[in-house]
Amino acid sequence: MADVWINPIARKAILDKYNLNKKEDLRLMSYMLFEGAPDEFDKEIIVLWRGVLRKIYGRKATIKTTLQEFRERTGLDFDVYKHNRHKHRATTVRIHLDEEIEAIIFDACLDYGDKSGKVGFVTGDPYTKYRERKEQKKREQELAYSEPPMDHPGRDLILYLHSRDSRRILQRLLRKNKPNVKAALLNMAEGNRRYMAATRWAVSQRGLIKYKGVANTSRIYGDGANIFQLPKAVREAALVGTYSLDMKSAQLVIVSRLWQPPLLMEEINKGTDMWRKLVEDCFGKVAEEDFDRYKGYIKGAVYTIIFGGGKDRIKIENPNCPESFMKHPIIEELLEYRKAAMDRIKEHGGIRDAFGEWWTFEDVENKDREDEKIRSLLSREVQSYELAIMLEGFKALGMDRDLVMVAWLHDGVYIYIRNHKANADHKLYGIAQAIEAKASTYGMPMRVECEYLE
DNA sequence: TATACTCCAGCAGTGGGACC
DNA sequence: GGTCCCACTGCTGGAGTATA
Numbered sequence: 001m002a003d004v005w006i007n008p009i010a011r012k013a014i015l016d017k018y019n020l021n022k023k024e025d026l027r028l029m030s031y032m033l034f035e036g037a038p039d040e041f042d043k044e045i046i047v048l049w050r051g052v053l054r055k056i057y058g059r060k061a062t063i064k065t066t067l068q069e070f071r072e073r074t075g076l077d078f079d080v081y082k083h084n085r086h087k088h089r090a091t092t093v094r095i096h097l098d099e100e101i102e103a104i105i106f107d108a109c110l111d112y113g114d115k116s117g118k119v120g121f122v123t124g125d126p127y128t129k130y131r132e133r134k135e136q137k138k139r140e141q142e143l144a145y146s147e148p149p150m151d152h153p154g155r156d157l158i159l160y161l162h163s164r165d166s167r168r169i170l171q172r173l174l175r176k177n178k179p180n181v182k183a184a185l186l187n188m189a190e191g192n193r194r195y196m197a198a199t200r201w202a203v204s205q206r207g208l209i210k211y212k213g214v215a216n217t218s219r220i221y222g223d224g225a226n227i228f229q230l231p232k233a234v235r236e237a238a239l240v241g242t243y244s245l246d247m248k249s250a251q252l253v254i255v256s257r258l259w260q261p262p263l264l265m266e267e268i269n270k271g272t273d274m275w276r277k278l279v280e281d282c283f284g285k286v287a288e289e290d291f292d293r294y295k296g297y298i299k300g301a302v303y304t305i306i307f308g309g310g311k312d313r314i315k316i317e318n319p320n321c322p323e324s325f326m327k328h329p330i331i332e333e334l335l336e337y338r339k340a341a342m343d344r345i346k347e348h349g350g351i352r353d354a355f356g357e358w359w360t361f362e363d364v365e366n367k368d369r370e371d372e373k374i375r376s377l378l379s380r381e382v383q384s385y386e387l388a389i390m391l392e393g394f395k396a397l398g399m400d401r402d403l404v405m406v407a408w409l410h411d412g413v414y415i416y417i418r419n420h421k422a423n424a425d426h427k428l429y430g431i432a433q434a435i436e437a438k439a440s441t442y443g444m445p446m447r448v449e450c451e452y453l454e
Numbered sequence: 455t456a457t458a459c460t461c462c463a464g465c466a467g468t469g470g471g472a473c474c
Numbered sequence: 475g476g477t478c479c480c481a482c483t484g485c486t487g488g489a490g491t492a493t494a
Contacts, residue, residue: 217476219474229472229479251474303474307475372475379475386474410474410476 152213153355154220154387157394161211161408169416170209170406174227177240184237209407215365216376217383218353219410228409239407239414240453243428245393246412247386247435248447249274251306254385257444261337263330268445275299278331282324297321305334306382308342308375342374351377353384354442386411389439389446396434403427414453 148158160166174181209222222228227235236244247253249268255261256268267274279286279294286294301318303309314326325331345351350360359380364373390411397403397415402424407414415431417424432448439446 214477219476221477222473223478226478228474231472235473299474304475307474309475313475375475383474383476412474 148211148213152220153218153384154211154213154391157391157408158211158213158220160394160405161209165404166406169404169418173241173406173416174238177238180237180240181234184234187233188231211408216367217380218355218387219383220387220408227407236453242406242414242416242453244412244414244449244451244453245428245432245435246449246451247390247439248449250386250389250411250446251303251382253439253444253446254382255306255334255338257442258382258385259334259337259341261330261333263333267330271445271447278302278325278328281328282322298325301325302331305331305338307379308338310375338378342378345374345377346370351381353381354388355384357384383410385442385444389435389442389444392438393431393435393448396431400427403431 148155152158209226209228211220212223214221227238230238252264252274253268256264267277275295275298276291278298279291282298283294297318297320301314301321304314304318311326314321350358350363352358359377361370361373361377364376367373367376387410390408390413393413394405397405402418402421404416404418405413406416415428417428428450432450435448436446
């Protein structure tokens with residue numbers, strides 16, 4: 001057996017719950033071994049409930065109940081998230097438990113199921129060939145990520161983000177901002193979302209962010225659990241001390257030029273704050289503290305439209321978006337012009353992206369139907385402009401040792417200023433300008449917002 | 455030894471969370 | 475639409491075990 005480590009939180013919870021004395025404590029521990037590397041971060045994660053009963057009873061144990069049920073029955077907050085040595089799938093096995101153990105420890109979570117005298121139990125599964133293959137695949141993928149494809153337009157960016165400099169600064173920030181993150185997590189409403197966010201945060205600190213290119217878009221994505229999967233408030237708490245540079249309503253600006261819908265173009269040219277306009281047109285005047293929530297509803301629906309989502313998807317995925325949204329003249333027109341853009345893709349058999357690359361139906365992966373391929377290509381086109389424009393910011397940053405880009409998220413970046421000097425703000429301004437200048441070569445009046453996270 | 459039964463690894467798929 | 479993640483369910487073929 002590898003290192004044996006008992007999760008202290010779980011230990012305390014169980015001892016308290018069952019009011020165990022020291023002698024029983026020792027015995028209990030023999031039943032409750034957890035396998036795992038006892039490093040600094042694992043203590044944040046509730047590690048897998050290990051079926052040491054296998055050792056005691058000489059056979060494998062398994063899950064009869066679900067994790068959810070187990071948590072409810074025991075009142076213990078166990079999880080198996082991202083454990084290194086065990087599968088976390090729920091499968092079914094039944095085992096015999098002796099009465100003593102039954103009484104002392106697990107009376108609350110026994111499940112006799114359909115066979116008397118047999119009970120279910122929660123445990124992990126052993127290392128298997130299946131798991132071995134999966135991990136091998138992961139190792140291969142990791143190798144591939146450390147060396148992104150030569151022809152990927154974001155190759156240099158990926159290499160930069162994987163560099164020692166960028167990763168070290170990010171790691172330092174995450175450690176320093178731990179209290180902020182905890183506060184932000186506590187601020188979330190209780191429930192599954194908070195629970196998942198907390199777990200994800202714990203895991204994300206370890207691997208930091210590994211970026212990679214993916215099949216149907218030129219965007220680069222963080223692989224593995226990472227801070228971008230956290231709610232925005234938590235993520236920004238983790239990145240306190242950096243500057244966030246963000247293209248304002250980037251996707252709307254891009255399609256206003258690619259598809260040229262007159263009403264949207266007019267608003268964009270006027271410099272209208274599109275999110276505010278759409279929120280107020282659809283919901284009326286909203287309280288300032290509620291604005292972000294309403295903006296979120298609108299944003300989600302707009303993204304779905306711009307990236308090709310059908311009417312069903314718009315409705316299903318954005319249940320909080322009111323009827324007035326779909327009837328808004330700008331949105332109605334946007335849908336009409338999107339349809340025209342999709343017709344063009346069908347007619348020409350593909351799209352040319354911002355990097356001059358021609359993509360056809362044959363290049364679309366994992367989509368069978370023609371309309372799915374069209375939507376995917378539509379999305380690829382928009383997202384290629386997003387990357388092409390943002391890359392200019394990365395180029396402007398250059399090899400400047402004072403500015404460190406610590407994270408990248410499609411239309412925004414987080415930059416840390418090292419050895420803050422008087423001209424630092426000017427340098428940030430230069431980056432924003434480079435992005436805006438690139439956008440203007442496409443005729444897109446892009447605006448970059450810069451905000452210090454504190 | 456043949457047959458019947460039990461078990462479970464491995465896989466595929468779904469659903470629900472996050473982000474743009 | 476582009477992704478990422480985890481939790482969970484259900485199915486199946488073959489391995490293992492029990493029994494006649």
